[in-house]
Amino acid sequence: MRNIADTIKRLNASRTLKSSPLPRNANTRLQPMAEFGQNPGSLLAWIYIPTNFKPGSPLVVVLHGCTQTAAAYDHGSGWSDLADRYGFALLFPEQQRSNNPNLCFNWFAAADTTRGQGEVHSISQMVVSLTHRYCLDRTNICVTGLSAGGAMAAAMLATYPEMFKAGAIIAGLPFGTASNVPEAFDRMRGHGIQEGRILAEKVRQASNHQGPWPAVSVWHGTADRTVDPINMEAIIGQWWHQHDLKDAPRITSQSQRHQCRTWSDNAGITRVEAHTISGMGHGTPIKPGASGLGTPSVFMLDVGISSTWHIANSWNLIGESEIPPVEVAVTSCPPGARDESTRQVNRPVRGVIEDALRAAGLMK
Template identity: 50%
Template structure:
């Protein structure tokens, strides 16, 4: 994924190449007949074999110039779904909507309840839950960058659909209308802090309870300034009615803060990934490891995919040991003991006889 500043600025000029981060559509099946699709998005689905009814659903939104399959390969969501049993829905942007495959989070038409891309994603969620008999109380959404900003839009426009969401290198909801404002907000400029909470409150008739939100951002992100992470936290602190964080700790060396409501439920968490640029943090070693590093899929020694799923309660809080396949052992060929040959080999080695 190239800099979103560059991609948005050139939306009407030319298309950037699709980033190839490995993987293919072979792991993902098209979701046909998912209702109305005013945003003209594609829907892809991963459902592990023999998935029980009432299993969770995770909705995953890729970043600019990425495909659903490429982001799945990098983030490891379907790999985790296989291990722990949940379905994964991948809405995918199309070139006709956005030449660089960015979700149009900065478009009023696409980031509004009942309209455009937000409505397309809602229809996909409803169809997937009904068709596969999933648990409507355990539907979650996450995304990177433009996908993270669209995740914020889904949580704001349809909070009744989601138990939780995770915004990675994204922006708060409702802060940009059009390309110029989007560029300014991505640089961390021009944010209206006073209107943050009201933008979500007026996006739907919902009045609570609100989804839990996980926020991830690299401190060295030169594409979406880290001030946006603070703005997302402030937006949802106002909705949940919480003040200062209840817990501040270090996880794998990174600052992790948690806000809890009056009932003690963690409603907001934030990971500040020191030194990381623009992308999804991965772990390539250890029991939490999943996914594959690539462009904007960054080995930071911490698996955002696993830890987000753990915060939602759909994987164990402490990762169990990863299954290890035993190496194949070649069968031993039967041998026949020849005492004469053994004696001769010893005498030859000692130099007492010659061949």
């Protein structure tokens, strides 16, 4: 664990991020959702219902990152633009500064990540209310988020697994990996991360749900200096064990810098997938322009890859294919064989990252 001086330094850096420029009133199409039941987490709620919406449509819950607002994240990611094309509904929970001065969801606080309490309960109440109000498909609800929002998406998948068909965690952390601010910073740096079996047990203890479990997609840049890429491997291990998967991954090459690993169950259905973006820092990968989605801004990174499109496509919200993947059989060991104990965690961070990159096929 770092010393107190290092913790103070990082806290000061996070306060500096608070003043980073964000698009103001970037997307006025989002509408406030004033009433949605209990709100112990004191969150705000915004929604987007496209004009071509029909009852029985899917719902996507989108969780912004630190220093962002719901409107800013939608403007950067392009989710409402995609909803316009395909007619699904959107819910954007939003943090308040009274809860967290940097507008981070409190993914590391037990009071906000325990079923029936705090922020996770507020979000679940939003989902229930919106689903009832617009007659949404209760079997087709997904959640995604960036950074702290990604970690909170992981918390939603763990605490309310019966509510979600799938989730996508972008530059986030596994559920239950930290319980206070110093631990949160340590995990972000890649320190003290537990093995997949232990992390999976935390998911099992988060609710009385016995399955089936949501499918999980993980996105991370290899040059992320805010949330260490080893967290991606930890999330994979957590849900690989939770789904009780047996196979090694298959690698799909979407482009030279975008590689996807997928793990399937005995029926051949993908349950866990991991998207590695070579050279990308901390943020959501987007692809602006006529053929893409999103607008570059703080933590919205133009790398020529639209995570929004790929995530929606993996959830069957889009009925077409963008780039035919090239599949390559992989013989490497599955996550269960890689994280037998805290062996990786206790190694130098550089070595852990290199192992993760080798596992992704990005380093020899």
